């Protein structure tokens with residue numbers, strides 16, 4: 001589903017991908033965790049790898065950020081081949097792991113200065129960058145206190161601030177909001193949006209469909225070691241059954257004549273409503289409207305129902321044994 005312009009030269013195309021993986025495989029013993037994964041993330045976009053606990057999200061992040069090696073796969077990050085030049089990859093990226101890198105025994109500011117040292121910033125430059133990031137992440141008041149006393153949301157903000165000390169253009173965020181309260185989660189979403197506004201590429205893993213829907217330009221659903229589906233939130237929503245147009249009538253006679261004209265529609269006689277299967281696309285809506293007009297049907301209310309990402313997730317990951325939610329066939333993206 002990736003759109004590529006045929007006219008663009010190959011090298012230019014590759015250069016616009018901040019992250020790309022082809023045929024990525026990783027096993028632990030005889031447990032296959034990643035079973036041949038392809039992904040590409042254009043510069044300056046948010047890519048979300050979505051999957052439940054144990055799906056292999058952290059494994060993918062660790063591989064792409066050079067912490068562990070893949071068994072097989074052609075991988076490139078920031079224009080550098082992972083196998084040939086891991087040092088260059090490390091210089092281009094920042095990683096905020098699922099488990100915090102914050103040292104609780106020292107203050108937030110000391111954690112920041114430690115990162116500045118690791119990035120070989122001068123003492124003066126380190127202080128400047130630390131102060132700027134502490135301010136940006138609303139940690140000025142807490143900066144002189146031991147990080148052990150920080151709330152979950154503050155620790156997560158400090159973690160990201162530490163990741164940004166080196167000015168990375170590509171950032172991996174592994175489940176940045178897991179365990180956060182709703183307010184801290186929204187703060188984190190704001191931070192991700194700001195990063196993207198600055199042109200940073202974000203690779204984000206999450207278990208939350210809502211989060212991927214909010215933030216990501218593209219979403220890949222990881223299931224059984226494979227990408228079960230990939231696309232924009234809208235594209236993913238369109239592939240699952242459940243989308244429909246609902247027509248409601250107030251006049252029983254109008255309802256009955258519409259129901260006999262629209263034989264394929266599902267009837268709800270009590271609500272005087274008809275459901276017409278639809279992907280919610282403009283094209284389908286137009287043809288439904290044209291058709292209603294030509295049949296002389298005028299509903300009192302017309303609403304479009306698109307499935308949400310939860311529907312997508314269930315449709316893609318439930319085994320075939322699970323009861324179908326309606327009788328439309330399931331489609332796979334790839």
Ligand SMILES: Nc1ncnc2c1ncn2[C@@H]1O[C@H](COP(=O)(O)OP(=O)(O)O)[C@@H](O)[C@H]1O
Nearest residue numbers: 028031033051052053054055056057058059060
């Ligand atoms: N170092 C390891 N040794 C053996 N198995 C591992 C190791 N790391 C992860 N796994 C297994 O790989 C699978 C995927 O783990 P992980 O990538 O952490 O998933 P997620 O981040 O999506 O929750 C799990 O079954 C996990 O138990």
Ligand SMILES: [Mg+2]
Nearest residue numbers: 057058059098
């Ligand atoms: Mg994980």
